[in-house]
Amino acid sequence: MNIHEYQAKEILSSYSIPVPRGRVALTSDQVERAAKEMGGRCVIKAQIYAGGRGKAGGVKLVHHPEQAQDYGKELFGKRLVTPQTGPEGLKVRRILVEEAVEIAREFYLSITLDRATSRYCLIASAEGGVDIEEVAQKSPEKIHVLTIDPYTGLRPYQARRIALALGLTGSLCEDCVELMLNLYKVVLDKDCSLVEINPLVVTRAGWLMAMDAKINFDDNAIFRHREYPDMMDYSQLDTLEINAGKYDLSYIKLSGNVGCMVNGAGLAMATLDVLKEYGGEPANFLDVGGGATREKVAEAFKIILEDGDVKGVFVNIFGGIMRCDVIAQGIIEAASEVHCTLPIVVRMDGSKVQEGKQLLVDSGLNVQTADSLGEGAERIVQMLG
Ligand code: GDP
Ligand code: MN
Numbered sequence: 001m002n003i004h005e006y007q008a009k010e011i012l013s014s015y016s017i018p019v020p021r022g023r024v025a026l027t028s029d030q031v032e033r034a035a036k037e038m039g040g041r042c043v044i045k046a047q048i049y050a051g052g053r054g055k056a057g058g059v060k061l062v063h064h065p066e067q068a069q070d071y072g073k074e075l076f077g078k079r080l081v082t083p084q085t086g087p088e089g090l091k092v093r094r095i096l097v098e099e100a101v102e103i104a105r106e107f108y109l110s111i112t113l114d115r116a117t118s119r120y121c122l123i124a125s126a127e128g129g130v131d132i133e134e135v136a137q138k139s140p141e142k143i144h145v146l147t148i149d150p151y152t153g154l155r156p157y158q159a160r161r162i163a164l165a166l167g168l169t170g171s172l173c174e175d176c177v178e179l180m181l182n183l184y185k186v187v188l189d190k191d192c193s194l195v196e197i198n199p200l201v202v203t204r205a206g207w208l209m210a211m212d213a214k215i216n217f218d219d220n221a222i223f224r225h226r227e228y229p230d231m232m233d234y235s236q237l238d239t240l241e242i243n244a245g246k247y248d249l250s251y252i253k254l255s256g257n258v259g260c261m262v263n264g265a266g267l268a269m270a271t272l273d274v275l276k277e278y279g280g281e282p283a284n285f286l287d288v289g290g291g292a293t294r295e296k297v298a299e300a301f302k303i304i305l306e307d308g309d310v311k312g313v314f315v316n317i318f319g320g321i322m323r324c325d326v327i328a329q330g331i332i333e334a335a336s337e338v339h340c341t342l343p344i345v346v347r348m349d350g351s352k353v354q355e356g357k358q359l360l361v362d363s364g365l366n367v368q369t370a371d372s373l374g375e376g377a378e379r380i381v382q383m384l385g
Helices: 005-014 028-037 065-075 132-138 156-165 170-189 219-224 239-246 265-277 294-306 324-337 353-361 373-384
Strands: 022-025 042-046 059-062 095-099 103-114 119-125 143-147 192-203 208-210 214-217 250-253 258-262 284-287 312-319 344-350 367-370
Touching: 005 022, 005 170, 005 192, 005 214, 022 028, 028 042, 028 065, 028 095, 042 065, 059 065, 065 095, 103 170, 119 132, 119 156, 119 170, 143 156, 156 170, 170 192, 170 208, 214 219, 239 250, 239 294, 258 265, 258 294, 258 373, 265 284, 265 312, 265 373, 284 294, 294 312, 294 324, 312 324, 312 373, 324 344, 324 353, 344 353, 344 373, 353 367, 367 373
Parallel strands: 258 284, 258 312, 312 344, 344 367
Antiparallel strands: 022 095, 042 059, 042 095, 103 119, 103 192, 119 143, 192 208, 192 214, 250 284
16 A cells, blocks of 8 residues: 655654655645745655656746745646656645755665565665666665564664665764664554655755655555555545455456456466467456455446456356356346446356356347356457457
């Protein structure tokens, strides 16, 4: 789960990590007022669920409140396209107005979950900022990586070694050690899969400060934090993924044109493999789960059909916990509701399979049934060809 930069900074700040003074604005008038409060000279930052905003025009230094307001007008409602958003971009609906800070040096600092070692690792670089991807690619030796032992946690000497490697000395080095230890506390307390500060800066006045912040929460731990669901900005999410989340369906959009509805992750993977084997390209991965109800199947079917890339639907379901006639009712209900005329192939097996097939045949939809997975895959590919 993602949150905005300003929310991430509130969390960091509550763990004694210095961040610039700032305010979140929802209108360009609020941007102007916030800019006045900051003394006129300030930084305007579009809040979207993606990085790379600086280069895309989503971060701007302004000198007067009127200039801030004008820029706010330009940004609000605009879709910002960055290398992390995809071609359609993300709409700006919140703007962070921050005091402008004079930067002397920019570093990169993050703690993220390394799934290969199942441990958190701390990553730091003396060359941080908007070109960090390039640094990682061209001079990987400049990136310091420390795998954190979950039993001992991050030790001060380890943090100090990294701070020294970044070229920090004296009290700045000690400040950085404290900051890293606090950052590790954030990661643990808040169940983060990523906390990233890029850039972490030394200001002209000689203080460490987090100029940008990104936090991802581990989705599997959301239940432990009652406040998380309210922190989510749904306007930044794919509507299909929101609906899938609401009905507890695992939905992942893919690039092909065959919408797939399957129960169980294992069967879903097999379905995608066999479909590809027959020359089809899946438009999504959708697991409706074992004990899906008719409503759930109907919702899943609608989610598939809302995807404009879908030209046909392949349903492959084993009716064990869920009976085949119930599945058929769900499909018919959803397809009729959205007036679906696309070809549909249903391969079902299990309880009440004959009743289910009969319901589909009698439904008047553009639907065919199949007895085996291979036959189903072949048929939907034929119907699309
Ligand atoms: P990102 O491009 O989405 O990662 O957005 P950032 O928040 O990192 O902003 C992009 C860049 O703008 C930063 O790397 C900084 O160099 C610069 N920047 C952001 N805030 C300030 C500020 O208050 N003062 C100055 N001088 N530069 C800033
Ligand atoms: Mn950044």
